[in-house]
Amino acid sequence: MFAALANPTRRDLLGLLRGGPLPVKAIAERFDLGRPAISEHLKVLKDAGLVVEERRGRENHYHLEAAPLRSVGEWLEPYERFWRRRIGRLRQVLDEDHRK
């Protein structure tokens, strides 16, 4: 899964699919890469369980599979919150001590 994520185009693809399912054609139009390259990236994401391909009418749509990402989020979120709060307090301390 993490090798699949270690590529900026694939992360952009996931970001795009956060907005909802899309057919390959519409996905490819958003990128400067050819459709074969996009299909290859989508295949890597599919093999990693991060997106699901689904037949809808004449075109295949891809949608985001949220569970793997959510499980990482659940794990790291408390740490991220810890640091954001601390940095918020750092800002307050600096502002209090150095009012302009």
Place this chain on the structure above:
Amino acid sequence: MTVTTTAIITDEYLDHPPQRVWRALTDPVLMRRWFMACDDFRPELGHRFALDMGPWGTTHCEVLALEPERLLKISWKNPPLDTTVTWRLVPEGSGTRLLLEHAGFDLEDPRQRRAHDGMSGGWRGKVSSGIVAVLGELAAA
């Protein structure tokens, strides 16, 4: 090589010069006010200290890299977590861009993942753009 660790990254602009931000990051009197009590901290390469993290137990730290007003990297070991915390200070206008990287979370180590189960009270149950961004900062192989 498969990448299995990830990092938390934050990026904040502070309207204070690097010299002032550095002091807040490294002076125990100031650290107590925004971070936590760490009276035995000293900004010296190789210096070891411990942090009482309350429900998270004790975190053992060592200063791994130090460039005054630019960079501070410490180890952050709270078994089974074996991570590093790096502060980078970049001058920007009259202020400082403060970058934090908490790196080395091993996503394929189930002990790490179980260690702090239940600490995640505020999770909203959907994939946030923040998480995609966090994953975007996967440690380089």
